[in-house]
C-alpha cells in the first residue's frame with residue numbers, strides 16, 4: 620500500500636529539485652554592468668543608465684529587487700504589472716510610482732537617486748546625484 624503515497628511524491632521531488640536550481644541560478648548577480656530597461660514603447664528623453672552590481676555588492680538583493688520573495692525570477696523593474704508605465708499622460712500618472720522614472724528617482728532609500736541623496740546628506744560615500752553621471756548610455 621505504501622507505494623500509493625510514494626508515487627505522487629516523485630513528481631513533487633523532481634519539481635522541487637528544478638525549482639531549487641532555478642532559484643539558485645536566479646540569485647547570481649551579473650558581474651558586468653547592465654543597462655537598465657524601460658517599459659515597452661516608452662519615449663525616452665534621456666540617455667539610458669548603466670548599473671553595476673559590483674559597486675552595490677554591500678547591499679542585500681531585495682533592497683532593490685523588493686519583490687524577490689514573491690517573484691524569484693523576475694528582476695526587470697519595468698516588467699508588465701510592475702513599474703511599467705512608460706508615457707504618463709496626466710499629473711496623477713506622472714506622480715505614480717508605476718511611472719518607471721519615479722521608481723529610480725523617488726525620495727526613498729530604495730530608489731537609485733533617493734539612496735544616493737540620502738547618503739550624501741549623511742556625509743557617507745554615495746553614488747552620483749547629477750543627471751549626467753547616471754544617464755550616460757547614448
Ligand code: HEC
Pocket residue numbers: 645646647648649653654655656657670672675678679680681682683684694695696697
Ligand atoms: C542597488 C540596487 C540593486 C541591488 C542591491 C541588486 N540589484 Fe540586481 N538589478 C538591479 C537593476 C536596476 C537591474 C536592471 C533591472 C532592469 O533592467 O529593469 C538588475 C538586474 C538584475 C538581474 C538581471 C540581469 C540582466 O541580465 O538583465 C539579475 C539576475 C540580478 N539583478 C540579480 C541580483 C542579485 C542576485 C542581487 C544580490 C546579490 C542583486 N541583483 C542586487 C538593481 C539591483
Ligand code: HEC
Pocket residue numbers: 668669670671674675678682683723728729730731732734735738744745746747752753
Ligand atoms: C541603498 C543605497 C543605494 C541604492 C538603492 C543605489 N545605490 Fe548606487 N551607490 C550607492 C553607494 C553607497 C555607492 C558608492 C559605492 C562606492 O563608492 O564604493 C553607489 C555608487 C553608484 C555609482 C557609481 C559607481 C562607480 O563607478 O563609482 C553609480 C553609477 C550608481 N551607484 C548608480 C545607481 C543606480 C543606477 C541605482 C538604481 C538602479 C543605484 N545606484 C541604487 C548606494 C546605492
Ligand code: HEC
Pocket residue numbers: 655656657662663664665666667668719720723724731732735746747748749750751752753754
Ligand atoms: C542615480 C542615478 C540617476 C540620477 C542621478 C538621475 N537619474 Fe534619471 N533615471 C535613472 C534611472 C535608472 C532611470 C530609468 C532607466 C532609464 O530611463 O534609462 C531614470 C529615468 C529617467 C527619466 C525617464 C526616462 C527618459 O529618458 O525619459 C527621466 C526623464 C530622467 N530619468 C531624468 C533625470 C534628470 C532630469 C536627472 C537630474 C535631475 C536625473 N534623471 C538623474 C537614474 C538616475
